[in-house]
Amino acid sequence: MSDVSTLGLRQSRLFTASEILGYLVLAVVIFIVIPSALDAFRLNLFGKYLTYAFVAIGLVLCWGVGGILSLGQGVFFGLGGYCMAMFLKLEASTPENTAIQSTPGIPDFMDWNQLTELPWWWVPFNSFAVTVFAIVAVPMVLAFVIGLAMFTRRVSGVYFAIITQAIAAIATILIIGQQGFTGGVNGITDLRTLMGWDIRPDNAKTILYFVSGILLFAVLFVAHVIRKSKAGRLMIAIRDREDRVRFSGYNVANFKIFVFCVGAAFAAIGGAMFTLQVGFISPTLVGIVPSIYMVIFCAVGGRSSLIGAVYGALLVNWAQTTFSESFPELWLLAMGALFIAVVMAFPMGLAGLYDDYLKRHVDRVLAPVDRMMIHRAARRESEKLSATRATQPAE
Amino acid sequence: MASTTDYLLSVEGLTVSFDGFRAVDNLSFYVDNDEIRVIIGPNGAGKTTVLDLICGRTRATGGAVQFKGHDLLKMREDQIVHKGVGRKFQNPSIYDDLTVFENLELSAPGSYSVFGALAFKRTGAIIDRIEEIAEMIFLSDLLDQKAALLSHGQKQWLEIGMLLIQDPELLMLDEPVAGMSVAERKKTAELLNTITKGRSVLVVEHDMKFVEDIAHKVTVLHQGKILAEGSMDAVQANPKVIEVYLGH
Amino acid sequence: MFDGYTTSELSAIFAMQGFAGLSLFSVYVLMALGLAIIFGQMGVINMAHGEFMILGAYVTYLVSIFFAEYMPILFGAYFFLAMILAFVASGLLGMAVEWAMIRHLYKRPLDTLLATWGLSLILQQIYRSTFGAREVGVSIPDWMMGSIALTDLVEIPINGLFVMAVTLIIATGVGVMMYRSLWGRQVRAVVQNRTMAGAVGIDTGRTDRLTFGIGCGIAGVAGSAFTMIGSTGPTAGQLYIVDTFLVVVFGGAASLLGTIASAFTISQTQSILEFFLSGSMAKVLTLLTVVGILMLRPQGLFSLKLRK
Numbered sequence: 001m002s003d004v005s006t007l008g009l010r011q012s013r014l015f016t017a018s019e020i021l022g023y024l025v026l027a028v029v030i031f032i033v034i035p036s037a038l039d040a041f042r043l044n045l046f047g048k049y050l051t052y053a054f055v056a057i058g059l060v061l062c063w064g065v066g067g068i069l070s071l072g073q074g075v076f077f078g079l080g081g082y083c084m085a086m087f088l089k090l091e092a093s094t095p096e097n098t099a100i101q102s103t104p105g106i107p108d109f110m111d112w113n114q115l116t117e118l119p120w121w122w123v124p125f126n127s128f129a130v131t132v133f134a135i136v137a138v139p140m141v142l143a144f145v146i147g148l149a150m151f152t153r154r155v156s157g158v159y160f161a162i163i164t165q166a167i168a169a170i171a172t173i174l175i176i177g178q179q180g181f182t183g184g185v186n187g188i189t190d191l192r193t194l195m196g197w198d199i200r201p202d203n204a205k206t207i208l209y210f211v212s213g214i215l216l217f218a219v220l221f222v223a224h225v226i227r228k229s230k231a232g233r234l235m236i237a238i239r240d241r242e243d244r245v246r247f248s249g250y251n252v253a254n255f256k257i258f259v260f261c262v263g264a265a266f267a268a269i270g271g272a273m274f275t276l277q278v279g280f281i282s283p284t285l286v287g288i289v290p291s292i293y294m295v296i297f298c299a300v301g302g303r304s305s306l307i308g309a310v311y312g313a314l315l316v317n318w319a320q321t322t323f324s325e326s327f328p329e330l331w332l333l334a335m336g337a338l339f340i341a342v343v344m345a346f347p348m349g350l351a352g353l354y355d356d357y358l359k360r361h362v363d364r365v366l367a368p369v370d371r372m373m374i375h376r377a378a379r380r381e382s383e384k385l386s387a388t389r390a391t392q393p394a395e
Numbered sequence: 396m397a398s399t400t401d402y403l404l405s406v407e408g409l410t411v412s413f414d415g416f417r418a419v420d421n422l423s424f425y426v427d428n429d430e431i432r433v434i435i436g437p438n439g440a441g442k443t444t445v446l447d448l449i450c451g452r453t454r455a456t457g458g459a460v461q462f463k464g465h466d467l468l469k470m471r472e473d474q475i476v477h478k479g480v481g482r483k484f485q486n487p488s489i490y491d492d493l494t495v496f497e498n499l500e501l502s503a504p505g506s507y508s509v510f511g512a513l514a515f516k517r518t519g520a521i522i523d524r525i526e527e528i529a530e531m532i533f534l535s536d537l538l539d540q541k542a543a544l545l546s547h548g549q550k551q552w553l554e555i556g557m558l559l560i561q562d563p564e565l566l567m568l569d570e571p572v573a574g575m576s577v578a579e580r581k582k583t584a585e586l587l588n589t590i591t592k593g594r595s596v597l598v599v600e601h602d603m604k605f606v607e608d609i610a611h612k613v614t615v616l617h618q619g620k621i622l623a624e625g626s627m628d629a630v631q632a633n634p635k636v637i638e639v640y641l642g643h
Numbered sequence: 644m645f646d647g648y649t650t651s652e653l654s655a656i657f658a659m660q661g662f663a664g665l666s667l668f669s670v671y672v673l674m675a676l677g678l679a680i681i682f683g684q685m686g687v688i689n690m691a692h693g694e695f696m697i698l699g700a701y702v703t704y705l706v707s708i709f710f711a712e713y714m715p716i717l718f719g720a721y722f723f724l725a726m727i728l729a730f731v732a733s734g735l736l737g738m739a740v741e742w743a744m745i746r747h748l749y750k751r752p753l754d755t756l757l758a759t760w761g762l763s764l765i766l767q768q769i770y771r772s773t774f775g776a777r778e779v780g781v782s783i784p785d786w787m788m789g790s791i792a793l794t795d796l797v798e799i800p801i802n803g804l805f806v807m808a809v810t811l812i813i814a815t816g817v818g819v820m821m822y823r824s825l826w827g828r829q830v831r832a833v834v835q836n837r838t839m840a841g842a843v844g845i846d847t848g849r850t851d852r853l854t855f856g857i858g859c860g861i862a863g864v865a866g867s868a869f870t871m872i873g874s875t876g877p878t879a880g881q882l883y884i885v886d887t888f889l890v891v892v893f894g895g896a897a898s899l900l901g902t903i904a905s906a907f908t909i910s911q912t913q914s915i916l917e918f919f920l921s922g923s924m925a926k927v928l929t930l931l932t933v934v935g936i937l938m939l940r941p942q943g944l945f946s947l948k949l950r951k
Contacts, residue, residue, distance in 0.1 A: 063753075069753045069756075071756075149938040149939075150938060150941070153938065153939075153941050154941070155937075155938070155941040157752060158688050158752050158753060158756065159892060159941060161688075161753060161756060162688075162885075162888045162889070162892055163892075163934055163937060163938075165885055165888070166885050166888075166889055166930055166933070166934050169885045169930065170927055170930045170934070173923050173926050173927050173930075174923070174927050176923060177921060177923030177924055177927065225513075226513065229512065229513045229514075229515065230500070230501070230506060230512040230513070230515035231509060231512035231513045231515075233493060233497055233500075233501060234501055234512055236490065236492050236493060237490040237493060239492075240490050240491055240492055241488055241489065241490055241491075243452070243484070243488065244484070244488040244489065244490070244554075244557075245501070246472040246473055246476075247450060247452075247473075247476055247481070247482045248476065248501060248502045248557065248561065249473050249476035249504065249507050249561070250507055250512075251471065251473045251507070252473075254508070254509050255509055255512075288881075288885065289881075292757075292760055295757065296757065299757060329768070329772060332764050332765070332767060332768035332771075333764075333765055333768050333769075335761070335764055336761040336762060336763070336764035336765035336768070337761065337765065338761070339757055339758060339760055339761025339762075339764065340744065340758050340761040340762065340765075342757075343748070343751075343754045343757050343758040343761070344744065344747060344748070344758060347751075347754065
C-alpha cells in the first residue's frame, strides 16, 4: 500500500497554478484591458466577438477533446439567438407601437406576410422565464435528437461533419423560406427593450458586454469542470480509441450525446447574447458559412484549449473587422490562408504556440506556487484518507 | 451430457458472413470455469473474428453465445463487459494522450454513466488498486508518463493491466505476445500465468511455444470451422491439423 | 394537391418536372462523380470541389469569348474544346493542390475539410477579382437553343438534352476508367491496402495525385456543362457542395453506381416536390428526408458489409 502523502499527490486537482494564472489574465483582458482601451462602439463589437467565444468553447469540448467535429454549431447559436429575439420582438410589438399595421400587436414582418394571428409557438415567448429556459432547452433537445440518432448508430468523423453541415443548410433554407414566421432573410430586427430596459444606447451595450463576459466565465468554469472530470478524460480516450473505451464498459454514444448537448447549450447562450448586443438575429448567422467560421475560431485558438478558444474568437474577429475595413478584397484571401496555415502548420493553434515556447518559463516561475498548492491539497486529502482508513481497516 | 448452462461460455452454431463469405461457419465450443483455451489456426481462419463476435464488436449472422446464462449476441459491447467479459486487441489499444495512471483509472470498473463519470472522485482504494496493478505489469515507475511514450511491449502490458483492473471472469487475449522481444515475451508469460488464476481465458496466438506453455485445451480453426479440439499433444498429432499447417 | 388538374395535364406536369429533375440529376451526377472518386476512393473531403467546378465554368466562358471574337465560324463547336480545357485546367489545379496540401493531411480527414474550405475561400476571391462579383453567362451556340415538342404540353429543351448526353458519356467513361484501366486498378488497390499496393510497386503518391486530379478534372467538366443551363458566379460552387456531399454519402461513398442512383432519387424527389410546394420547402423536405435516412442507415444505400 502506498503511503498516505503520495495518495494526496494523486488526487486530481481542479486547477493548477498555471491554469489559475491563465484565467486571471483572461479576466484582466476581458474586464479591464478591452473596456478601458475601446470606445463604446468598439466595445460593442468586442461584445459580439465574445458571443462567438461561447461557441468556440463548446467546440473545444466537442471537437478538440471529444473528436466530434460539428459543422452545424451555427444552428444552435441561431436557435439561442432566435429565442431571445422572439421575446424582444414581442415586447417591441405592443399594439400601441404597431397601431398602423392591419393586425396590431403582432411582429411587423408577420403583418407584412398577411398573418393575422400570432402563431401558437410564438405565444410562450411572451414570458421571459420561458424564453430563458427555451434558449438553453430548445438547442439541447435538438442536439440530443441528432446525437441520439447519429451516435447510437456510430456515425462519426467526416460523416457527422457532413450531416451537421446539411442540417445547417436545411435550417437556413427553412428560416428564409418561412418568412411569415421567422422574418425570412432579414431575420428578426428592430429589437428595442428587454423588460422595459432599452438595450440600444451605449451604456446599455457596455453593461451587456460585461454580462457577456461574466456568462463567458461561467461557461468556461462549467467546461473546465467537465474537462477535468473523469468524463473529460474519457472524452479524450474516446477521441483516440473509441473501441477500447467501449470494451472498458462505457456506452460511448451517451458521452458523445452529452458533450454535443453541452456544446449546443453554450452556442445557444452565445446566440442569445448576440441578439441582445447586436439588436437583431438573421439566417446569415445560422448557415454553413458562419458554422465553419466558428470552427476556425476554435482552431486558431487551439482546438483543445478552452482559454485559447476565447482568444481565437476575439483575435480572428478583430482581425476581420480591421482588415475588411481597409482591404475588403484581401480579407477572404487572408482568411483562406489562415485556415490552411492553422491546419497545416499550427494544428494546435495559439495554445500550441504557447505550450511550445512560453509554458516552460511560466511553469518555472509558478513551480513554487504549484508545490505549495499540491502540498496543501495533499495534506487535506491525506487527513481525510487516514480518517477513512482508520474506520475501515485493511483486510 | 452437461447442459450448456454448466459452462462459463458456450458458443453454438455461431456463424457470420460478410457479403456471402462465411468467415465463421456454424462454430460450436464450450469453455469451462478456470479453463485456459487457446484458439490457433492459419491466417484467415477466423480466429480474431470469433473474439469479435463474442465481445460484440461484430454482429453474428446466426447461432448463440451464452455467458453465465446471458445471451451475449443481443447485447452492446459495454453491456457484455459489465457481464464480465474482457477483451485485449491484437495491436496495443491504449489512450496515447493520457498517462499510464489515467489509462488504468478509466479502465477500473464503476461510474460508467455520464453523470457518474462527472461526479467521480479518486478514492484511496482506487489509487491503491491502480498502483497494485502497475506493479504487476512492471509500470510502477511510469505511472505519470504519457502512454504514447511507452515501448511496444510496455503498451501491451498496459493494455493487459487495463483488463486486469476490470477483473473479468472471461479474459480474451488476441496475440498477447506478438511483436515482443524474447525477454518481454518471457515476462509476459509469467504475467499471464499469474493473472489467469481464478478466471477463464480465451487466447488467440500464433507462437506455438507460448501456446504449449499456457494452454489447457486447444481449438484449431480452419476456414471458419473447427478442425480439431483437444490437448496440445493430441492436436499436434492430428493428421488433419498437420495437413492444414504443412500441407499446402 | 391534385385538385383542378386533368389527367393529361398531370402527366404532362410529371413529364416536365421529371425532365427538370433529369437536368438537376445531370448536375448532381457530374459534381458527385468527381467527389465520389475523391471522397469515396481516397477518403478526402474536398470542400473546394465546387470551386473546381466553377473553374471549369469560367474556362468555358473564356473559350466562348475567344471563339466569338476570333473564330466565329467554329462557334458552334467551341463547347467541345472548352470541355477538354476545363478538364485540363481543373485537373492540373487539383494535382497542384494535392501536392501542396492534401498529401500532408491524409491521416487527418477532418483537417482536410478545413484546409480545403480555406482553399475555397481563396479561389472564390480570386474569381471575384478576375471575373467580377456578378454572374456571367456564356452564349449558347444556335443549335443548342430551342426545344423539341414531344406533345402539345411537353417540351424538352435541347441544351438540357445535351447536358444529359454529356453526363451519360462522362459517367460511362469514369466507370470504364475505374473498372477497366490500369489507373482504376491502381486506385482501387491503393484504397484497399495502401502498404501492400506500395509493396507491389504501385507509386501510391503518384496514384493519389492522379486520382485527385481526375476527380477535380471531372468537376471542371461538370462546371463546363453547367454553363449550358445556368450562369456562373464566384460563389456558385458553394451552393451545390452540401447537396453533392449528401448525394455521395447517400449513395454509399465507395460505390459509383450508388452515387448515380442516389443522384437520381434526390433530384427527382426534389423537382417533383418543387411543383407542389415552394422551392425552398421542397429543398428542405428533400434534404430532411436524406438526412433522416442517413441517420437510420449511415452507411448509405449501397454498401457492402465488410470484415473489420
